Amino acid sequence: TAATGFDDAVCVDAARDPVEALRLQAGHGVVVLLVSTTGDGEIPGNMVRFWRSLLRKSLPTDCLRGLHYALYGLGDSAYGHKFCAAARKLDTRLQQLGAVALTPRVLADEQNVNGGVIAPFGAWLEDLWKALLLRFPLPPGHVVDDTPSIPPEPASVTVASVEATPRGALDALLYSSAFHLLGLREPPQRSSVLQNQRMSAEDWKQDVRHMVFSSSITSPAPGPADAAQQCKWGPGAVAWVLPENHPVAVEYMCSRYGLQLEDVLVVQPRSGSGIPWLEDLCPALGEHGGAIAVTVGEVFGRLLSITAVPRPFAFESLALFARSDEDAEKLREISSAEGADLYHDYCYREKRGWWEVLQDFTSIDIPLPHLLGLVPRLQPRAFSIASVPRPAPSMPGGGTGVELCVAVVEFS
Structure with a gap:
């Protein structure tokens, strides 16, 4: 502004x-x-x-x-x-x-x-x-410069040794002090999948799954071991599931940046970086001078929504990093109001994700810090609970199971 x-x-x-x-x-x-x-x-x-x-x-x-x-x-x-x-x-x-x-x-x-x-x-x-x-008229002589330009990097990102982050550090953070970043009111808990069975006919056009999760849940955050607690719910309750990105997308992003899944990145946001979730996440960790140390697999698999469909404005930002003039022009066209039909056909209708756009436009050379500022964080998915609390046959000790009815959506 x-x-x-x-x-x-x-x-x-x-x-x-x-x-x-x-x-x-x-x-x-x-x-x-x-x-x-x-x-x-x-x-x-x-x-x-x-x-x-x-x-x-x-x-x-x-x-x-x-x-x-x-x-x-x-x-x-x-x-x-x-x-x-x-x-x-x-x-x-x-x-x-x-x-x-x-x-x-x-x-x-x-x-x-x-x-x-x-x-x-x-x-x-x-x-x-x-x-x-x-x-609010501008002061005399003030000229609005809206020429697109590459902004300063919103964060510093360095590759560290594997020992720089303890195993499960991200879990401990997201499941404890920073759970609000997921849009949740209470810390999430870890649960086991007891059943994943198709419930629609084999010849039906959509695969609808009957999924059962254990409701004896314990926090994965480190600390004194608490006894498993039975999850309780009533009519209209919703289960929020924290997803992970598809391995194919994660592997592509790793290869594009020449990184391995187990490589550790130390990410430190700059003041006013414009990455709210990152600025909130780092102080919660309290290590590395306000930075967070996570593996590459966690960044691409659990933090960034790399399979989400980019918004039109994102293509204008990507155009700034395209080495090919032809690619840059096409990206700007997709982002423009005149290119609404092109955006719909190329991206929206096909549900083409960030990683696929980068795969199509190979000349885009966007540094990882800028990518963190563009790609939104991975959001939890909400499903209506399709059962009342009752014993689950697959649970030891007769515990109750959380049952979901999940329709699988596939894009071709």
Whole structure:
């Protein structure tokens, strides 16, 4: 934002009253809101406290007068009248309290064949910048330089000896003090797969699996050995599963960077690196001077979502590192608003992941530190528990099993 003449975004203290935090921005700031919808038209979990504060009957109808905001909603039109319900409710409530929309709200649809919820983002962002420049004119003589350029490396990455990290260090971190980075409210636990059996007919078009996990779970984090605890749940409960990337993708990324799975990387984020999960992760470890030591296999297998579909803006960043002018031009075309159809055909429809894009564009020579800043972290997957707590036949001692019904999705 510095290149456009605006100060960087200000993060509001989560302990502050949400409405009071908004009032502080009134008159001299703009609040940008990106709102998804969860479940059956429900408010996202991380928005509940904020939403409840806005619904207080004691709030004056003009308490947000002078506040300007921009709203981008994310939803799925397959849910009918509940499409982008959270974003629409928030938009209405903000205006009831006196806030004014700086730009028309955008309700992005996952069903959009030209890129899903990301399709209208570029045009919305362009309109937002124009509106900001009209409301907050730049100083005389200030020229906006939006020429794409390679930013400073967001972190330093060095290869260390295998002894630099104890076995299971990442487990100890993710399963204890830094579990919140996974978006979880409680530390995850390790469980065993007791059953993985196909439940759909062999001639049916989709492979649907009946999976049973043990519910006698123990923490993999080091420390005093605790007795296994029985997991308990009720109707509507959800099991979050921490995934790993496909070995083929992991092996390709290792070979591309000339590294081995067991090689140890010491990663130290620079101040203001723009990699929030990395900046939070390193202090939690408390070793190597605020850095984290992990194996290459852990980085590509468990930290980076290398099989995820890159967003359009990522292709513009990748173009900066392409040695071939032809590749750079094609990457910029994919990232542009005019290239929405190309992005859909090449990437979105085919569910082409980061590692496959790098495989196709061999001239991309992106250093590992920059890759850490571009590729998102691997997210846990949520599955509705399809059973009540009952004894699992495969569990010793008659323990209960967590049963999931999982549909396998394959892309060709």
